[in-house]
Amino acid sequence: MRIDIISCVPKLLDSPFSHSILQRANDRSLSEVHVHDLREYSINKHGHIDDYAYGHGAGMVLMAEPIFNIINDLKKEREYQEVIYMTPDGEVFNQQIANHLSISCENIIILCGHYKGIDQRIRDEIVTREISIGDYVLSGGELAAAVVADAIIRLLPGVLGDETSALTDSFQDGLLAPPVYTRPADWKGKKVPDILLSGHESKIDEWRLEQSMERTQERRPDLWQKYLESHPEVTSKKKKGKKK
Known part of the structure; x- marks a missing residue:
């Protein structure tokens, strides 16, 4: 399985995939996790990937164009079964969803929200599934993306030392x-x-x-x-x- 995570603060994800079970899964070529810096797809020389929301209210919104461009580039290389957006108003993640994704998907994109979220048009046109890890708000979707990736990868055949271990969780x-x-x-x-x-x-x-x-x-x-x-x-x- 390959998981591509899109983030505007990718260094937040350096640690979760560099230790323990997730690292062993990568070393054994059972899974790949690639973290992409959304800022590399900024549309101007100032590196902007966000802008003020239309209407009124505080907070910035991640722009549609950078997100579209990075996902479009990834899709040129392989087919993705899911483009998941981590958001507090998504369906609450559970073991059944993790089981389904581990069985039915070979390639997954996980898009991390930040600030006030992403332009709704990306959610309408590109995102295939929206997931929350609980009824609370984090500073961004990176930690939530790590949770989802961990829950999926540990279910892959060969990742755990005992194949029956995950079945008794x-x-x-x-x-x-x-x-x-x-x-x-x-x-x-x-x-x-x-x-x-x-x-x-x-x-x-x-x-x-x-x-x-x-x-x-x-x-x-x-x-x-x-x-x-x-x-x-x-x-x-x-x-x-x-x-x-």
Whole structure:
């Protein structure tokens, strides 16, 4: 997979892709992340890529022409399945979107907003998907772009050491992940649950599912409700349990 990120402050993205899993993915040629400086496509000698918004109000807007030109140049080299704009008013990013993008896309452009955003005509004519990472505002889309890229790349085959690891993450099955433990089995008098030391894989899986359900119900009632809606058998089991 190749991800091209367009930013007017590209140095903000130097660190996220130079360490850990993302760096290993790049070293193994499983993914490529290229960060492009929008200022290299300024349309005048002063390097301007933004201007005042029409109407009234404070804040600058990224101009359409520089964005159009850089995306047009990238599209001359390869086909892109998505041109994603990071914006607070986009659809809220979740694991299902990450799964879809990792499976269905080979090349992605991520456009980082800045200031008051980008000219609406770019959003109307070129952007194929608009994504937010939460109901808050950042100084720019760079950190959000790094979050999206990380969530996608770690799902690619061969990126994680254990291929099943991503499948047991929180949100993959609509639930939060269960608690996890490692050595020592007894740490300052606090012991690992006996079931995890039993060696009975089916019982351990059952325990983990129960823990995931309890944790989701307690911490994320919104997710729990969605889970119940898509798993009506869980509701019926709980009702039978109460009758007994």
